[in-house]
Amino acid sequence: MQHYPIYLSTRGQKIVLSGGGEAVMAKLRLLLKTEADIHVFAQTPSAELYRLFYEDRLTLTARALQKGDVTGAALFYAADENPTEDARTAAIAKSEGALVNVVDNLEASGFITPAIVDRDPVTIAIGTEGAAPVLARQIKSQIEEILPSNLGLLARIGKTFRDAATALPFGKARRAFWSDFYTTTGPRALTKGPTEVTPALHDLLRQHLRRTEITGHVDFVGAGPGDPELLTLKARKALDHADVIIHDRLVAPEILELARREAVFVDVGKQGFATSTAQADINDLIVEHAQNGHHVVRLKGGDPVVFGRLDEELDALRGTDISYAIIPGITAASAAAAGMGQSLTRRGRNSGLRLLTGHDTQGFADHDWRQLAQPGQVAALYMSKKAARFVQGRLLMHSAVDATPVSIIENASRADQRVIGTTLSELDRCFTGAEIPGPAILIYGIAPRALSLTLTPKKEETA
Numbered sequence: 038m039q040h041y042p043i044y045l046s047t048r049g050q051k052i053v054l055s056g057g058g059e060a061v062m063a064k065l066r067l068l069l070k071t072e073a074d075i076h077v078f079a080q081t082p083s084a085e086l087y088r089l090f091y092e093d094r095l096t097l098t099a100r101a102l103q104k105g106d107v108t109g110a111a112l113f114y115a116a117d118e119n120p121t122e123d124a125r126t127a128a129i130a131k132s133e134g135a136l137v138n139v140v141d142n143l144e145a146s147g148f149i150t151p152a153i154v155d156r157d158p159v160t161i162a163i164g165t166e167g168a169a170p171v172l173a174r175q176i177k178s179q180i181e182e183i184l185p186s187n188l189g190l191l192a193r194i195g196k197t198f199r200d201a202a203t204a205l206p207f208g209k210a211r212r213a214f215w216s217d218f219y220t221t222t223g224p225r226a227l228t229k230g231p232t233e234v235t236p237a238l239h240d241l242l243r244q245h246l247r248r249t250e251i252t253g254h255v256d257f258v259g260a261g262p263g264d265p266e267l268l269t270l271k272a273r274k275a276l277d278h279a280d281v282i283i284h285d286r287l288v289a290p291e292i293l294e295l296a297r298r299e300a301v302f303v304d305v306g307k308q309g310f311a312t313s314t315a316q317a318d319i320n321d322l323i324v325e326h327a328q329n330g331h332h333v334v335r336l337k338g339g340d341p342v343v344f345g346r347l348d349e350e351l352d353a354l355r356g357t358d359i360s361y362a363i364i365p366g367i368t369a370a371s372a373a374a375a376g377m378g379q380s381l382t383r384r385g386r387n388s389g390l391r392l393l394t395g396h397d398t399q400g401f402a403d404h405d406w407r408q409l410a411q412p413g414q415v416a417a418l419y420m421s422k423k424a425a426r427f428v429q430g431r432l433l434m435h436s437a438v439d440a441t442p443v444s445i446i447e448n449a450s451r452a453d454q455r456v457i458g459t460t461l462s463e464l465d466r467c468f469t470g471a472e473i474p475g476p477a478i479l480i481y482g483i484a485p486r487a488l489s490l491t492l493t494p495k496k497e498e499t500a
Contacts, residue, residue, distance in 0.1 A: 069094055
């Protein structure tokens with residue numbers, strides 16, 4: 038992100054523009070909706086500029102911009118549509134402390150003006166950092182179609198009621214009140230006339246104040262393998278409503294970005310054979326925040342029902358009045374299979390699939406290695422990076438075939454996904470030589486379909 042989006046207070050602020058043609062008018066169409074003190078300098082002002090001047094909507098000076106004209110201004114627009122003149126006026130404005138926008142010159146601009154959806158006081162800014170203004174306008178049109186025209190009126194009425202709404206506890210209770218107003222009560226009252234909205238607000242507030250104390254709720258949400266587009270709609274909805282998000286280390290930052298900005302984020306990441314948050318402490322955090330009336334999202338990488346310690350966290354809720362829901366996600370094995378272009382089961386090859394973990398609370402996890410070593414077996418091994426040598430040794434010890442295909446999928450589903458094809462005999466050496474810093478899952482018994490994605494380190498690289 039090269040441009041940080043903010044909303045600038047324009048009330049009483051001096052904003053200066055240089056230019057007398059269409060470029061200035063394009064900027065003024067939006068600026069004139071603000072409460073700014075607007076000054077335009079133009080050697081040859083257009084008739085439209087003179088009209089705005091006579092209507093007392095701006096100050097017009099019929100000459101070129103000079104030193105001192107921008108002093109005290111918050112913003113300056115260089116809009117003479119002449120590169121030489123724009124560079125001259127921009128230099129003056131910068132020297133006098135204003136933020137500068139040079140029309141149609143992204144590199145010379147200190148700020149840009151986004152496309153705006155205007156439902157005053159509700160405004161939505163759409164920016165593409167100058168890369169695709171046509172796309173920004175298309176998005177604006179799409180948003181315009183779905184926002185009701187009376188949204189601004191509801192927002193203005195609601196603004197006058199904000200002090201009264203503080204009678205409700207901050208957080209979930211207050212959000213529930215405003216959600217009811219904007220989605221149901223407000224629009225319904227507005228159909229009867231604007232004067233009906235404020236009485237409806239008072240009635241709604243009384244209803245919410247009479248409600249019993251709001252109890253918390255916990256959503257156990259699967260964040261999927263990493264690609265935010267693989268989140269379920271239910272998961273997105275839970276993130277939109279969460280007061281507290283207790284998340285694992287492997288949850289992708291792009292997914293956390295989708296949550297409410299006001300939510301409290303608690304990182305309780307675990308890491309095999311390293312310092313981690315104790316499960317008992319995680320359980321206590323979930324219960325504590327929910328008993329405080331918060332909507333808690335326990336966000337887990339992959340699917341919470343697959344190696345997610347879900348039962349222990351559900352047991353912690355036993356005996357409380359806390360409600361909960363389990364929202365599954367795409368587990369890493371499914372994403373890994375998609376990344377390697379294979380199916381986890383195939384008629385004539387394997388009719389079963391094992392989901393195993395490389396280590397548990399006691400260390401390296403033990404399994405039925407004798408059965409797994411038989412031909413035609415397929416298994417997905419989670420948390421297997423540090424256990425690769427152990428897994429390889431146990432399988433070979435039980436007479437598994439050296440050439441059994443093994444696939445390692447790092448960062449499954451993410452933009453930096455990597456698929457490595459190897460064999461059981463080369464497994465440990467491959468892990469060592471490939472340098473796999475990201476989360477990885479091992480698929481035993483299946484080779485990648487796309488050969489262009491495979492990689493086996495050369496012997497001289499790992500000798």
